[in-house]
Amino acid sequence: MARLLDSLDLPKALKHLTLGQLQQVAGEIREEIIDTVSKTGGHLASSLGVVELALAIHTVLDSPYDKVIWDVGHQAYAHKILTGRLNEFSSLRQYGGISGFPRTDESPHDIYNTGHSSTSISIALGIAKARDLKDENYSVLAVIGDGSLTGGMAFEALNHAGQLGTSLIVVLNDNEMSISRNVGGLASYLSRIRTEPHLLKARRRLERIIKNIPIIGKDVSESVRKLKGSLKYLVIPSMLFEDLGFTYLGPLDGHDIPLLIRTIQQAKAKGGPVLIHAVTKKGKGYPPAEKDPRAFHGVGKFHVPSGKMLVSNGSRSLSEIFGEAVVKAASKDPRIIAITAAMPDGTGLNAFMKAYPNRFFDVGIAEQHAVTMAGGLASQGFIPVVAVYSTFLQRAYDQIVHDIALQGLHVVFAVDRAGLVGEDGPTHHGNLDIAFLRSIPGMTVMAPMDEHELVSMLDFALHMQGPCALRYPRSSAMGKKKVKACPPIEYGRGLLVENGKDVAIIALGSMVDPSLDAVGILRQEGLSATLVNARFAKPVDESLILEVSRKCKKVLVVEEASTIGGLGNAVSDIICNKIQEKVDFAHLGIPDDFVTHGPREILLAECGLSAMGIAEAAFRMCKPRGAISLAHEVSQSVASSVEGVT
Ligand SMILES: Cc1ncc(C[n+]2csc(CCOP(=O)(O)OP(=O)(O)O)c2C)c(N)n1
Structure with missing residues (x-):
């Protein structure tokens, strides 16, 4: 049967669709995403969770005149499809194909290049202020996940936006998940808003009120004011967002298209900073992803009917080998602590989390805090191992300089995904760490040639003094030793x-x-x-x-x-x-x-x-004038990338 999606001039056509048609388009987008990602790999569960949100946003706003910013941008697949990239969607993340993240050179609807978390509110605020200064009139909307809201930058931006009071819509996409389950006091706060019985009642009431508010006309802001007055403080004991200067609308069912449309219309009409709290289900519409959103956050190829991952080479990743080695070391030395910034799976630290939960810390998407907290632990005689992807360690540069190296503290940095990461592209390549770490006084930087050397270097790093980084690529283990002689690591010796x-x-x-x-x-x-x-x-x-x-x-x-x-x-x-x-x-x-x-x-x-x-x-x-023979059989020398997503 012909798809409605194929016949639409998107995103303009959305404004003329009936609710039934919008729901049909949502279903078709989900199928398209599942089918494509099963072949290309990508961020499946996050994207499936925001299909209705993307539809509602593009129904109400006029992109690219109105500006929509997706935090991290890993969840923007529906946005890509809705903004004229349906035909290219099958090339997602492929060499020469469309990116897995918003890219300004790919579409005028991608307002900013994103890939690192917690930037969207700052970007949106900057754009909103630019609009004000130029006397322009468009809407600016940022979508940020509850995981990304754990990043300090998001709070810095909320704090500032509340004070400036300019018109800005922040949609909090709350699915209770970062890559793994979300962590921290904020997660508990959001969970309370979502689930406490008297708040649930208030939520239903709020949804009813929103549905009855006229979409246009001067009554709108009056209604929103009344709505706020009736709910604020009365039902939610401490309205964090309201106290920061935002109008808070929520929590709302993030899969209810008409409710989302009306709420975004309300937010737009209200003006000032508005936060819409949308509760969504990560992996929505694909049962294997709904059941295990962590496994389907970032996936390699998979079999659609069963949800089974199709792993091509079966060999273990360096991250897993690192994870095992650090658990083994911790079994012998109670001073060893492991810290991750929201990546227990990706860094291989999930093994440590299970083995030594008291000595393991997932700090949320908070690389800066991860590093300085490690400093505090090290200052008291512990040996923290901070496992971070190279690209995200960029976030914590001053913390490494000021809070670790300047103090001469012994902290081990396990710098994963160092080098080119592949399909996630330029926001995720980790090629700068050697340059930025080498220039720090007192820093040691090592790089193993294979998994055997990785294990030896970790052991060496744990037993030396001072800050030390161990960088290794997104790669699988080689298995057999290619270089037979592997003498022990000696400091500064090749x-x-x-x-x-x-x-x-x-x-x-x-x-x-x-x-x-x-x-x-x-x-x-x-x-x-x-x-x-x-x-x-x-x-x-x-x-x-x-x-x-x-x-x-x-x-x-x-x-x-x-x-x-x-x-x-x-x-x-x-x-x-x-x-x-x-x-x-x-x-x-x-x-x-x-x-x-x-x-x-x-x-x-x-x-x-x-x-x-x-x-x-x-x-x-x-031989500057000679030419090498092209007939050489080149073995698959670079260990092939591990399946999946950075
Ligand atoms: C600075 C930074 N650290 C880590 C990551 C890796 N990362 C990508 S998505 C993600 C979880 C985001 O959770 P959330 O914002 O709730 O979005 P969801 O996938 O749940 O929709 C993490 C930790 C990142 N992109 N940027």
């Missing part, structure tokens, strides 16, 4: 893996393995290469660098990190400052640009970070 004479390749972490394959390719081309596993990005092994540079006179540094500020800069400084004779230097890493989304292997290859790319770069240094 490892000579191959001892050739024509060119020295100095590789860091994830780049050791493809560099080893590159050495094999070079051998077939008649060149003998040295390979150093750098192990440390700080402090670097100066004596080994000097030794191989003097011997080969050609040095290629390879790292899955920004070339600016990376290991390569440290190596070139040493060569420039300490070697008199001429040494050719080249550097492969992530260029000074925001890398797009797509499979990690493709993105790495585009940066020259494949076995063939590394071999070609080394070959060019040795």
Whole structure:
């Protein structure tokens, strides 16, 4: 049967649909999302939960004249479909296809690039003030989840917006979930509003009142005022949002399209800062996701009828291996504490959470607090391990500098998803950590070449002093050891893996393995290469660098990190400052640009970070006029990405 969705000129057509038609479109959007994400992977449960919300918003507002900002943006699939991207939707998260997050270069309806949490209210407030200053008249609406509301920035923005009093609508999409169950006092507060019996009664009353308020005309704001007066303080003992200066409307059923439409109309007519509290079900409309929204928050490919995940290579992720290793270490040392910022699953710390619940802290989406709290614990003799994705650690830079390094505290940073993450794209790539961590006095930065070295480095990090970061990519374990000899970690010492004479390749972490394959390719081309596993990005092994540079006179540094500020800069400084004779230097890493989304292997290859790319770069240094044979069988050298979503 032909879909109504295919015949509509969206989003304009929404305003002319009947309720029945809007409900039909909601169903069709859900099917489209489930079908596509089952093939592409993506943020399924979050997107299914806001279909009615997206429909109501685009029915009432005139996007892109009115501005809609989706916090994190992982839940914006329905918004994408409703704003003219139905035909491209099957390319979601694919290389060259549409992004899994709002992107301003993709559509004028995507007002801001998002991917990191808790930014939407600040963005919306800035846009609303710009509107006021330019004497313009559009509406600005931010949608923020209850998980994202645990981020400090969201509170900073609410605090400011309430004071400024400008017209701004914040829709709180409350599904009781972050990726895992939401945490903290705010979650308990929202839960109380949702479930206390006398508040439930008030909620029904509120819904009745809203349904009876005229949609247009001067009675509207009077009705809203009365409505507020009748409910505020009377039924909800401490109206946090009202006290901050917002008109609070809710809690409302976030799947009731007419109720949502009317409430957004009310909020628009009322003016000033308004918070609509919409209660939604994460995974709505797809039973496996409703049952297990955590597993379906971010998924790889799956079988639609059963909800079974289709895992392609079955091997374990580095995150899982890290998680197991830290549990083992904690069993021997009661001082070890694990901290995550709303990512117990993604970081592998769920094992620790189960084994040592008293020594485990999920702080919510609060990376800054996670780091400084670790500082407090470390100051009292504990050994905190803060497991954070590289991209989200950016949030806590000053805390690392001021609250950890300056105090000389022993905190271990497990920096997961370091390097290119793949399909989640530029907001999630973690290529800056080496640059921003290396410049901090007293910081140690390590990167393991495989899971075996990861475990050894974690052990080393737990037993040293001072702040220490261990960075590893979004990758699966390699299984067999490729480099047989794996001597114990020594502070600031690298490892000579191959001892050739024509060119020295100095590789860091994830780049050791493809560099080893590159050495094999070079051998077939008649060149003998040295390979150093750098192990440390700080402090670097100066004596080994000097030794191989003097011997080969050609040095290629390879790292899955920004070339600016990376290991390569440290190596070139040493060569420039300490070697008199001429040494050719080249550097492969992530260029000074925001890398797009797509499979990690493709993105790495585009940066020259494949076995063939590394071999070609080394070959060019040795034979600038020659050309490497294209016939080399390049093994799948970069451990393939783990299934699923960052
Ligand atoms: C700064 C930051 N830390 C962590 C994340 C990872 N992350 C993405 S979505 C999410 C949970 C968001 O929960 P919520 O806002 O309630 O949205 P829901 O998925 O439940 O709809 C987290 C922790 C992030 N995007 N940004």
